[in-house]
Amino acid sequence: MPKPPRFYFVHGFYAECIDKNDLLFESKHGIDFCAAIKKENVTGVQFHPEKSHIFGMQFLRYFYLSA
Numbered sequence: 275m276p277k278p279p280r281f282y283f284v285h286g287f288y289a290e291c292i293d294k295n296d297l298l299f300e301s302k303h304g305i306d307f308c309a310a311i312k313k314e315n316v317t318g319v320q321f322h323p324e325k326s327h328i329f330g331m332q333f334l335r336y337f338y339l340s341a
Contacts, residue, residue: 279329281309281321288320 281301291297291308298310298317310319317337323330 279332280326281319281323281329281333282325282327283309283321284325285320289318 283301283303288307288309289311291311293313296311296313297308298312300306301309301321307320309321310317312318319333321330323333326333
């Protein structure tokens with residue numbers, strides 16, 4: 275079974291996603307919280323892709339190649 279991706283978070287706060295249709299994915303650290311959202315052509319993340327090693331690079335590559 276492949277390991278789930280791991281992303282680097284540095285803050286102790288999170289945004290609440292009001293419309294669950296905009297939720298791209300969640301993370302868990304004690305509680306489930308919004309880690310990424312997407313609304314039309316805007317995507318926002320609460321982690322640092324540039325510090326998230328291979329998983330961050332895969333995430334950035336996805337957006338680069340799909341642009």
